[in-house]
Amino acid sequence: MENRNNTIVVSGDICINKLLWTTLPQKQNGWNWQTHENMHKISLPGESVLLARLISLAIGQPVLAPDMGDMETINANEFLHSTAEIAPFPRIPGGKDTSKVYRISRFFGFTGTSSGLPKLLPVVDDDADAAMVVIDDENNGFNEHVEFWPLALKTEGKNPLVLYKLNNPNMSSTLWKHLVATHIEKTIIIINSEDLRAKGVNISKSISWERTAQDFVWQLNNNPNLSFLAGCRHLIFTFGLEGAIYYKYNGISESRLYFMPYEFEGDFLKQIQGGMYGYTSCFVAGLVKSIVTHGMKEEELFFSINDGIRAGIVAAQKYYVEGFGGKASAITFPNPKVFLEDDSLAISKENVQDVKIHIPINNDSQDTWYILNDKSPSNLVEIAAEIVKSGYEKVLKFIPVARFGQLKTVDRTEIESYRSISNLMGEYIATKNAVRPLSIAVFGTPGSGKSYGVTEVAANIAPDLIKKLNFNLSQFRSPDDLAKVFHKARDFSLEGKIPLIVFDEFDTSYEGKLGWLKYFLAPMQDGLFREEDTVHPIGKAIFVFAGGTSSTFEEFCGETITDDEEKKRFLTGFKSAKGPDFISRLRGNVNILGPNPSNHQVDQLFVIRRAMLLRSLFERKLPHLVNDRGEAQIDNGVLRALLKIPRYKHESRSMEAIMDMSILTNAKKWEQSYLPSKAQLKLHVDEEQFTRYLMHDVFYSEKVESLAIAIYEMIQNKSHWETLSEEERNFYREHIRQIPDALVLLQYDIVSVLEKIAAIKFSEKEVQSLAEYTHENWFAQRKEAGWKFGEVYDQQLKTDPRLVSWDTLNDEWKKRVSSMVENWPAILANAHFKMEHLKPFS
Missing domain, CATH: 3.40.50.300 (P-loop containing nucleotide triphosphate hydrolases)
Structure with a gap:
């Protein structure tokens, strides 16, 4: 730690939260009060005192904070207080858990003091050398009353890490001016996005994570009302219980989005009945826990915040689930289980994904960024094939997925x-x-x-x-x-x-x-x-x-x-x-976008839509072809043709018709022989194109020998294939066989075509990338076959001086491999294979 101790001070606005609830009559006969519904009440600390309790629970040690003493004996008229009615709601909607917990059923609002500003309280045993100061500024007076600020915040020369939970972001308060002047380099600001929207900041809600994130970045960079925030070192904005954005500025700004893939902003609250106050405070407590665990020095802070945002989202969701507990007569609040790391609710930090936000050029150019593109290293055809084979749940764990009943989509x-x-x-x-x-x-x-x-x-x-x-x-x-x-x-x-x-x-x-x-x-x-x-x-x-x-x-x-x-x-x-x-x-x-490409220039996701539809058809119409592990049994050629055919004549109806016309009732796998005849296929697709995609692997396998001869003759400038040893021939054959997989790295696919086409030309960077991959692939094959490095090539001893990494390989061999790679487009074009670009987005 940079400070002399690890003390955490929590302070800010003070509020008493009064909870009301009713119970049924105790008796049918008895005293009058026993035969009527009874109203009960309890007073609980809110705002900064609640935040202090949450942080103490999260880190497992006391913190310095204001003390309200016995809630039932204090003069409530001096303090701000809120009143809410609570009632039992299902702890988790649906499922086997039928237990109930109390949550807010109706919020009555706030009640101010009888005169003047609400009462504030000093920090008990305050410490000017505290390592961390956490402020809960609800815009109820604390930000203007310096006498109640923690010593570490207002003592000259002190440099604590400050977490500033801010309800009403503006640059006019005394506290904000003080932080900017003295502590902004070490201040993390946490703001609920609803507070921004309440100030008229136009950030979309519950549309898509990409849209929300880019709206935020655009507003922060262009809205004059937020300009005072753009220069802050660390900003965290929470979006419901499902997401957050971390904006950091160190001369260059960068924003990251944290999100739950199967939830969008507000979804969790729609599922869980009843309301709760204080869940942003719970998020802050989770953040503090990670910072305490992983460190608060400058070099540690990014990792600490990164982990803390995940921990905060998880803690806030658990906090909401647990509510005020199952027994109003014995409220355990806040619940210590909120900060325990367990998977009992299937909510964990691993579920929270993050991605760097692409900055839009203007507010009209936002729809070109897809999280799917950033989070998926494979090309779209590979992803689509895996969706069909294994189901989207196993493949798309890191990507936003929207579900509406039986309808599922990943297309932004x-x-x-x-x-x-x-x-x-x-x-x-x-x-x-x-x-x-x-x-x-x-x-x-x-x-x-x-x-x-x-x-x-x-x-x-x-x-x-x-x-x-x-x-x-x-x-x-x-x-x-x-x-x-x-x-x-x-x-x-x-x-x-x-x-x-x-x-x-x-x-x-x-x-x-x-x-x-x-x-x-x-x-x-x-x-x-x-x-x-x-x-x-x-x-x-x-x-x-x-x-x-x-x-x-x-x-x-x-x-x-x-x-x-x-x-x-x-x-x-x-x-x-x-x-x-x-x-x-x-x-x-x-x-509505169907399985065919739309006219939109960036619509490359049609293959994913096809895959989602095809997987859905498998599950509904061919469940006997989905094994116990959830894997669809389908021939690779059939799958390739269904995914890659340029257009279905009748969109989804054609896809379903091809499945219906195939002979699959008693099949164990959708083989090519079970497909309908060409005449039937012609009703729904270009049957010739479909067949060429279908037979792609066969076509390529048939031409491995001729392609191997062609590349040998091109680089050797002679035709003596028959004089080569079988080992030398196999070298060229294996080289040809690995070309399709190598090209996938550059987002290229190979398609068999009828006509001879012109060869493309690789860039120097592409040649280098493919040559390195080719050498590494050859290296792995040789090692597997028992070869090892040796100063001299020896076929008997299986030693080869070329069995080294690409970086240490001699220039002669590098040049030879690069020359072979440069000739791929020409030999493929001569053999009637087209190199088709598969970049996810144009």
Whole structure:
């Protein structure tokens, strides 16, 4: 430690938390008070005193802090206090654990003092030489009253590590000015993101971790209200119980996102019923524990904070789960189990992932960063193949995954779309006095699963409340058909259900282009529909408008039209069809991405979407082909073709059709021979392309010999293959066999093509990388075959002077290996193999 002792001082604002709860009558007969519900109350310390208790529990030793004494005997009117009602809630929703714990069911608010500012308390036995000072600034007076600040903070020459938990970030308080002037180099600031949002800072919530993280970085760099924070050495922002961002500045700024892969901001609180105060304090206590354990010197601090953020997220989640305990009459709070490292709740530091945040050039360029790209060393085809074979749970442990019932996705674009819709639906369903339907437009190519995705999202929010109705407007003949739909919806509303009405092909023609739009305006705006001379209320309902002629919202609005005259004609017709009025009544829209690549330039994740869909189809339709270890039994050629075929003619329907047409009822593995005939495949894919992907390994194996001869002749400038020994020939054959795996390192794949193509040229850096890999691969093979290093090459003794690392290899052998690598593109092109780039993102 840099200080003379390891003392920790905790101070800040003071609050008394009063908890109320009721119990059922004790007796049927007896005193009057015994036959009625009883109200109970208890007073517990809050704010800085609660934080001190949490830190003491976390580190297993006392800390110096204010002392409130006996809570029941102090003059409560002098202190700020909050009041909340608590009730029993399931400790963990679902599962085998049926126990209950008390959490807050209703928060009544704060009560100030009878006069003046709330009372503050000094630190008992304060120590000016404390190693660490932790401040809980809730903006309730402490930040302006110097006399209550810890000595280590205000004594000249003292240099403690400061953890500043800040509720109302602003640069005007006396405490902030003091910290900036004297301690900012060793101050870690912790802020709850909700406090930023409350100040009008626009950071998206529960959309995607990438979006939230980049919103934060952009706001910190561009929002003048946050400029005073951008120069701080250490900033930690918590995002619910599921994530945090650590911003550090040492001349150069860097931000890291910490997140739970299977949860997004707010998900944990939606699952766990009831509320809790103090979970940010619990996060700070977990952070302090790691700093005490791993060190607080400058060179130790990054590792300590890195571990501490993980520990804090885990502790905060456990704190929420344990609540105020299972017995209100014997409250154990805070619960010491919160800081124990165990896996009883399947919550551990290993579950928390981190990634460096990519800084967007501007606020409109944020959608080009994918955590999947940063956290996955393999190329996307490899990841996709493993998803199909082993399931996404085993493969994607470190990547954000969104789940809505049976729908699962790792594609950031899809995650953001679906979660936006989920948030809209969740708010609408929770609103008790909604007078108009919630209207959402969904677009996608035929077979992309438009209605399926939205239905799964809705069912995941309220499975017992949602009732789906599906109608195709291309089959309607008159507005009377529409009135019948609204009558059905009204009936479900009267039963207490929320009808989710999918209007398929709503953009189909009727009495002209987009003729149905005008008939939806009144129901969307007022929640009313007309039948003859009578107007009926629809009630609470969700309208989902699924496009039939437009595959994207932008196409529906004409934004994709580039010709000015054509766009002018479109907008004139769009306006006359009431298109703008229709759009103004929508509350959300989403473009659904199917298994085919979209036109978006960065859509390289289609292969992952295919893999997720294919794995889902395996589990639903072919469970007998998934073994006890969860591994799908499928031939590599079949899997390769299904994942890599450029386009399915009918999107997901085609993928499912190929599976249905294959002879798999009694199969033990999906072999190539079980696939449908070429004539049947032609209905859904380009059958020739499909076959070439299918037979890729066979095609390559058949040409190993000719490729080996070709590379020998290119580097030797002669044709004497037949004179080589078998060992020499095998050297070239093995060299050729390793080419596909080597090219994967540079994100290249080899595809068999009919036509002869031009050879690409490797860069100098690519040649060096591939040459080094080739030598290391050869080195490993030779060692496995019993060869060892020797000053002289000897076939009998199996010694070879080239059995050394690449760095110490002689220049002659390096040049030979590099020459072979440089010739790969040419010999592959001559053999009708195309090198296809597999970079995850363009």
